[in-house]
Amino acid sequence: MTASGAPIRRTGRWSLDQRLERQVHAVPVELPAGTRAFTVELSYDREAGVLDLGCEGPAGYRGWSGGARSRYTIAPDWATPGYLPGEVEPGVWSVLLGLYRVPPAGLPYEITVTPHGTPPPPPEPAAAPPVPDTVPAVRRRGLPALDGLRWRAGELHAHTVHSDGTLTVPALAALARGQGLDFLAVTDHNTVSHHAELPAVAAAAGITLIPGQEVTTDLGHANAFGDIGWVDFRRPATDWVRTVAGRGGLLSVNHPLGADCAFRHPLDERPRVAEVWHSGWWDRTWGAPLAWAQAWHEQVVYVGGGDFHRPEDGHPPGSPCTWVLAEDTGDGNAAGAAALVAGVRAGRTAVSAGPDGPLLLRHGDEFLVLDADGLALWGPERRTVIRGDRVRLPAAPGPHRLETTRNEVMALCT
Secondary structure (H helix, E strand, O other): OOOEOOEEEEEEEHHHHHHHHOOEEEEEEEEOOOOOOEEEEEEEEOOEEEEEEEEEEEOOEEEEEEEOEEEEEEOOOOOOOOOOOOOOOEEEEEEEEEEEOOOOOEEEEEEEEEOOOOOOOOOOOOOOOOOOOOOOHHHHOOOOOOOOOEEEEEEEOEEEOOOOOOHHHHHHHHHHOOOOOOOEOOOOOOOOOHHHHHHHHHHOOOOOOEEEEEEEOEEEEEEOOOOOOOOOOOOOHHHHHHHHHHHHOOOOOOOOOHHHHOOOOOOOOOEEEEEEEEEEOOOOOOHHHHHHHHHHHHOOOEEEEEEEHHHHOOOOOOOOOOEEEEEEEOHHHHHHHHHHHHHHHOOOEEEEOOOOOEEEEEOOOOOEEEEOOOEEEEEEOOEOOOOOOEEEOOOOOEEEEEEEOOEEEEEOOO
């Protein structure tokens, strides 16, 4: 039996003025002495608006679930996915609410915080799925090594139950491995609670898992790659750039032309890495993403992002597929993840529609072009028809792409 204190209730009405004032508001709650764990429940009319949910304790940030959940528990040894477990510090806690959609008449809400004197037991963990015995795409396609570096195929943008995805970390890793991917960045929204799972899951699934987080706001999203701790999405975007760089990580602008998620933050310094090919680029005869990239940075590094959330969406991890020429460390997940981030930082990247689609790689002083017979190679100073399924050409400077005769982009190369 779990001993619980009397529930603490907070009610109010968020106004459109408050939504425009700032994205995230804090509702303070002082927990009674002896509280070892607590549960937060948020209630409001979901037909009328959208509120995101998070938590901050006296000692710092404890997690975020956005609009995916209306309830979370934090205990010393476990927490709801998206939140960090740990001792419940005495003092004033904050229930964080993101005012994502607020109607003109305002949005009433109620928060119920239930203190627990004895921590409740954690939910039963889901069974880990079997890992498919799939030949990696790099080996299937016979990609050569280069000066101690080798190509890896992967996905740089994916979500789990730690934010608004439906799969656990083990299930997502098994799915990515089944697509023939070598690596996967797990980039849940505004949280790093999934990072603790990555080393064990990577070893079990035989795939490199890059710790990441999608820094998510009303004015745009960016992926922060690396085991660098949490990045405060409430700060100006220029602070994200400096914070991530100062901690040795890498920041990538996400889906810059992605409908209401388009990147609109002002920046003093623009990151080079950008998710130019996003899963929402359905009509790849539409040249706006490439035009944006040219205007964004003169040395833009192309990466892809599938923004995977759930299998039923129809685009598995690796759609599009990002290829990285990275050091072959062979020293476990942390070293492999760091080598991949370093490869992206160095601009050794390419993007294709999937692991087995037409491929354009800058391989040393050459272009290596696979499965692209009849496609056109476009670059700043070069246009060439590809003839054959495995072609080597002298490399030329600048970003390049493969297109069909109807100008549909099939592959990109930094």
